[in-house]
Amino acid sequence: MLLFLLMLAAITGLVVGSFLNVCIYRLPRGESLNWPSSHCTSCERPLSWYENVPVVSWLVLRGRCRTCGAAISPMYPSVELATALVFAGGVLVYGLTPLMVVRVAFACALIVLFAIDLRHRILPNAITLPGIVIGFAASFFLPPGWVQSLIGILAGGGVLLALSEIYYRTRGREGLGMGDVKMLAMVGAFLGWPQMLLTLILASFSGSAIGLWVIATRKGGMQAALPFGTFLAIGAVIAAVAGDAILAWYISLYQ
Numbered sequence: 001m002l003l004f005l006l007m008l009a010a011i012t013g014l015v016v017g018s019f020l021n022v023c024i025y026r027l028p029r030g031e032s033l034n035w036p037s038s039h040c041t042s043c044e045r046p047l048s049w050y051e052n053v054p055v056v057s058w059l060v061l062r063g064r065c066r067t068c069g070a071a072i073s074p075m076y077p078s079v080e081l082a083t084a085l086v087f088a089g090g091v092l093v094y095g096l097t098p099l100m101v102v103r104v105a106f107a108c109a110l111i112v113l114f115a116i117d118l119r120h121r122i123l124p125n126a127i128t129l130p131g132i133v134i135g136f137a138a139s140f141f142l143p144p145g146w147v148q149s150l151i152g153i154l155a156g157g158g159v160l161l162a163l164s165e166i167y168y169r170t171r172g173r174e175g176l177g178m179g180d181v182k183m184l185a186m187v188g189a190f191l192g193w194p195q196m197l198l199t200l201i202l203a204s205f206s207g208s209a210i211g212l213w214v215i216a217t218r219k220g221g222m223q224a225a226l227p228f229g230t231f232l233a234i235g236a237v238i239a240a241v242a243g244d245a246i247l248a249w250y251i252s253l254y255q
Contacts, residue, residue, distance in 0.1 A: 005096070009087040014054035017083030020108060021076050024115045027124045042070035054080040075115060082111055093241060102138045103240055106131070106190045110233040113183060117229035123179030128186050135189030144192030152188020152196040157181050159200065180228050187236045195243040202235030203228065 025041070026033055038047045045067050051057050058077045065072065086107040094100035109131050113123050132153060139149035160181040188196035207228055239246075 005091055006088045009091045010084040013084035013087030014080050016087070016108065017080035017111075018052065018054045020083055020112055021079050023112050023127075024075070024079065024119075027112070027126055028116055028120045028122060040065045040068060040070065043068035054084075075119075079111060079115060083108060086111070089241070099142050102135075102142055102190070106135065106240065107237060109186070110236055114230050114233035117179075117227040117233075121227055123177070123183050123229045125179075125182065128179065128182035131186035132182070132189045135186060139189065139192075144195070148192030148194070149189050152191065152193040153185045154188075155193050156188030156196045156200075157185035160184050180232065183229050183232055187232065187239075191236065191239055191243065194247055195239040198243050198246060199232060199235040199239045202238055203231035206234060207231040 022033055022038070025031075036046070038052055039045060040047065042065060045065070051061065051066070055077045058072060058074075061072065063072050063074065064070065087104055090100045090104040090107070094103060109127050112127055117123055136146065136149050136153060139146045144152070164177075164181065184196065184200060187199050191199070210231075
């Protein structure tokens with residue numbers, strides 16, 4: 001029974017992942033999510049249904065449009081597979097519960113933000129602002145509870161806003177965008193303030209490690225822009241799944 005549920009969840013995730021790809025491509029461009037129908041971004045030809053089968057179509061077409069031969073980014077099947085993993089993992093970790101639905105929706109938002117920030121260095125308000133509202137509303141009925149959620153929103157937005165202001169005043173240029181501020185507030189809304197702080201710590205460490213690697217390999221200098229929202233997304237997924245265990249381990253070091 002569990003195996004069947006996991007397979008069903010994964011298939012559902014593949015379908016949802018196909019829609020997330022639409023969001024990732026169109027939101028930064030200000031395009032409608034409903035119209036026009038799926039089409040090749042190079043020759044504009046509308047895609048047939050069999051060209052829209054998640055992952056399978058990309059493999060059969062060998063990552064190219066069958067009409068113009070333009071390359072289709074591997075980002076598309078990667079997002080679909082990641083979403084399938086999220087859906088199956090959600091069932092495995094949370095079971096068929098309302099919390100699973102909320103956490104899976106949260107993870108889907110993180111996937112979209114991850115990909116858009118990686119490509120365009122922006123974090124759309126269309127994802128972060130509704131995310132804050134939905135996360136806070138859900139907290140009245142589900143963990144982490146509305147108090148922790150509210151503190152997470154205020155602290156999450158406030159911490160990055162303060163750091164951004166300090167960086168600007170000391171370095172004379174923008175260090176973090178308002179998109180990062182809103183995204184961390186969204187994380188706080190869904191996960192509460194303790195796991196929001198854990199997300200920030202994980203994102204900061206991973207971002208610093210990648211930054212040092214960029215400098216060490218001479219692929220960029222101190223001015224190289226790093227998509228911090230991408231690291232926040234990774235940190236938030238880890239915090240959502242293993243945050244309680246990580247925090248308990250950390251606290252045990254001082255007991």
